[in-house]
Amino acid sequence: MDVFKKSLVSFIQGIIKEKKNIQISHEESEKLIKNPPDSSFGDYSLASYYLSRYGFKGKPEEIAEEIFNIFIPDFERIEDLFDKIEIKGVYINFFVDKEKFASHIIQDVAGSNGNYGRTAHEKPLKVIIDFSSPNIAKPFGVGHLRSTVIGMSLSKIYEFCGHNVIKINYLGDFGTQFGKLITAFCRYNDINFSEFEKDPVKVLYGLYVRIHKDEQTDATANEEAKNRFKMLEDFISINKRSLEEYLGNLNFKKTKKFFGGENSAEGISDKIKLSEKNKNAFCGTQEGQYDLWRLFRKLSINEFKRIYKSIGIEFDAYEGEASSAEFSNDIKDILLESGIAEVSEGAVIVRIKGVKAPALIAKSDGTSLYLSRDIVTAISRMAKYNFDKMIYVVGSEQSLHFNQLFGIFDMLKENLKENIDKLKDSPNFKRYVSIMGGRLVHVKFGRIIGMSTRKGNIVFLNDYIEEASLKAKEKLNKERLERFKDGGTVAGEVTDLIKTTSKITPVGEKSEAEQTSLKIGIGAVIFNDLKTRRATDVNFNWDNVLSFEGQTGPYLQYTVSRINSLVSKLNALNIDSKHPDFSFSKKDTDFNDIFLIAKQIACFKDAVNEAMEQNEPSVLSSYALELASLFNKYYQNYRLIGNDINFIKPRLFMLSSVRTVLTQILNLLCVPVLERM
RNA sequence: GCGUUCAUAGCUCAGCUGGAUAGAGCAACAGCCUUCUAAGCUGUGGGUCGCAGGUUCGAAUCCUGCUGGACGCACCA
Structure with a gap:
């Protein structure tokens, strides 16, 4: 807050206390001050209708009159900073000394060392922001960009406001879909391995689409996928620890960097080499399938990291759902024991107050679901980070899921009060669940509608940015050539452009013009996603995106x-x-x-x-x-x-x-x- | 069917914890480069704020109903 508003707040607060003996707190007084819609109404205004809640009687116009008459005799107290005070209808308008104001603000910025507006918070909150979270083995599309840039931007905003932020990318690296993927990989004999090496994610996505299609006509494909997923989940849980033990070990670790835990696929590339010949060796055993899964995971992460780097996104931690899968059975048991969950049609469900749809915790074949893994994940993050707030940046189509997740934590907390004995063997679990309430937030956003390329249906982020950059480059070219024509001071730039407009660009060495147009393209694409309010669905339109x-x-x-x-x-x-x-x-x-x-x-x-x-x-x-x-x-x-x-x-x-x-x-x-x- | 959410200018959107005359950008039209980068600036036209009620001194904003769209609703994530 600038000194002008500050002194106005004290002025209003002080006079009302002295003359009317009404105490209004500093914060409340600040809220009384509004910014008029037009500068002819002054620079700050006091809206009299708010004052009725502090005991002022009468119509807003009369209150304004009364206040104005109280203010006038003491206007000299702020005369140093303000030119005049006016009454207009229900408003009392204050006019700043414009010269002082302008001078003061500019000086403020100049003296801030580029940190103007930044807050050093006395009690910074520890905020986890979970965003981007793409699915493994699927291309990074424009849909994911929304979560990515909203999450990254919020991370920066919270930090700028003085809070401690932990940016987590929670990869969709687990679930039935991986049963499908492994099934596809093992079933089809015509996989192009040289292409697989070049662009693994594309090939994996192709496999996924293909098996999905085959499932429509071939029931055995679906069956096989389920079995393979069960094998995978069983294998991951083979060294069974209890959730309680796991939470105890995580216990408020100070480390900020955390890479995917025990199921991390880091550093496995040399061990596993896929080829047409050895392919089947992976498909026959549990361990082989696990290795396959790890490889798919690793290849995808590499691809994601490349994309993130190119658009300036970074994370403090990459986590995966798989890390939580090991404990989803424990969660299921706890929920059943505490009486929150029940068995229905062979599956385990929770009926949540205020949420119509029952929440599904475990499938009838015993394998875990998204929701149960998310419960584990939230608790282990609490154990690891002791966060004050955790924000999930996920599309609004998953509102129900988060209502269920938050609802279950509310129920658990209630349950802890009532049936504290039932969970006496789980002190860690109890401790973390008891402080979870109210700290979880779903930051939802609308969908991107009507997106299509000139050829196909999905727009990949790469193509999207490339198209924007190309447009930028054309424009840059034209602009600078014109400037060259007139002034002649930019000869260097133009030669630069002529060099780089030819198709052959030296790998790794991008010219200034090339870098500039890339940055413009990225800027256009990212800003396009951040300029509208989150809730609104974005109509994807090439003309809008490519308009600069x-x-x-x-x-x-x-x-x-x-x-x-x-x-x-x-x-x-x-x-x-x-x-x-x-x-x-x-x-x-x-x-x-x-x-x-x-x-x-x-x-x-x-x-x-x-x-x-x-x-x-x-x-x-x-x-x-x-x-x-x-x-x-x-x-x-x-x-x-x-x-x-x-x-x-x-x-x-x-x-x-x-x-x-x-x-x-x-x-x-x-x-x-x-x-x- | 139930739930969530959205509806403002031809198009894309601000404005929404009630408050002064509903604002931008695009598109259209008319102008501005011998002068600091025209990806800019100036001007013109364009609105029953989806519809109907209610609360209030005051409603685009809050509540209810309706219409229309989007999304979600049991073994996907």
Whole structure:
């Protein structure tokens, strides 16, 4: 909060206490202050209708009148920062001293070392964010991008607000689908092994689609898949430890890095080599199938990591469902013993209060399900990390699943109170479950509708970004060639472009233009996913994604580049920045636009907080677009070069303030920042 | 059928913990590059905020009903 709002809060709070003997807390007073929709209504306003809840009597207009009359005689207390105070209907409007305001805000940013808006929290929360979580052996599509970028962005936002974040990628590496995959791999004799080596995920996905199709006509395929999955799960549980023992060992480990635990597939590549000849050796035994599964898992993870790296996403831990599968039987037993679960049609279910659909814990053949594994996972994460909050960034189509998961924890907690004896042999389990309540959050998001390529149905992320980058490159090409034609200062860049537009690009060495267009493509794609509120379904439309004008990522990148360029040109004028000057004069023609920019900058922190509270990165997208738009208007309407140095100096700080905030937001939104475009 | 969720300009969306005159971008049309990057800027047109009630001094925002769409609802994840 800036000093202006702060002093206004104290003013309002103090006067109401003195004159009316009504005590309103600092926080409450802050909520009384609103930002008027139009600057002609002032810069802050007090809405009188809120005051009736503190004992003020009468119609809102009358309360406003009363308050206004109380304020007026003591206005001198804030006269230093405020110009005037007005009453308009039910509102009392405060007008800041615009010169001081602008100067103060710009100075604030300049003095923040690029950390403007960042909070150092006194009691940081430990927040787990579970996101992306793709399924093994399936291509990483545009659908997964949504969870990935929302999760990554939220991670950055929470960190920026001073909390400790643990980013977990919970891989879909287990379940009946792997029975299917192994079945397919073992059944079909025409697998192209050289292609498998080149693009394993593609081949695996092909197998998955094929077996799925065959299952429609061949019942034995389905049967075989079930059996193979059961064998896999049995094998994983072969060195049976109890859940209680496992939780005891995890016990609040300090380590932040954690890689998939005992079932980790790391480092197995040399041991397992698949070929046409040895293929069948893997299919005959439990261990062989386990190795197959580990190999598929490893190949997929490698592919995912490559993709994440390319778009700047990283995790603190890769976990897999398989790690929890070992204990899903324990969970089943605990739930049955405590009387929460019951057997129905051979399967184990839980009926949850307030949730209509019964939750399925175990199948009638005894194998585990997603839900039971998720219960184990949540508890072991509590044991490992002792988190204050855990956010699942998963599509809204899984709302029921999370309602069931959270519902079961609520029931367990209730049950612990009532039947504490029944679980006396599980002290760890009890301990972690008892603190779970209220800490789990499902951050859901809408689907991506109508997505299709010109050829097929699924858009792979690679193709998606490639298409956007290509478009960016064309545009970049045109732009720079035009600049070259006019000015001739960019000869180097154009040669650079001519070199790289030819198809033969040296591997690993990307030119600046190439890197730039890739970053623009990535920025366009990511921003497109983060600009709308999570809940709304996104209509996928190539024209929208490939448009770089208006409310887009490239527009923001462009704005930053523009500032960079201008700032470097102004710096060439030898402005003495050791003795900074933040003073602006109301008389200058550009003053009002500078003031508007300063106002927008001043509420950056509010925007970040709101984004965090609502788990909604789009709050920042909207904010950034507004700021960029204000800046571009300024840029277009006023010219700096050619003015007096003393005139330019404070404006140079204003420019870099805008840049600082925009750059910070681009970082928070995972949109690459460009030096120039 | 039950549950969740959404419906705002031709299109894509902001605005939603009730508050001042419902805002952007795209598209359309009319302008602005001898001058700091035109991926930009200026202007024009475009709205019964799905429909009907209710609560309130005040409703796009909250509640109820209806219509329409999306998603989910027992051995997938």
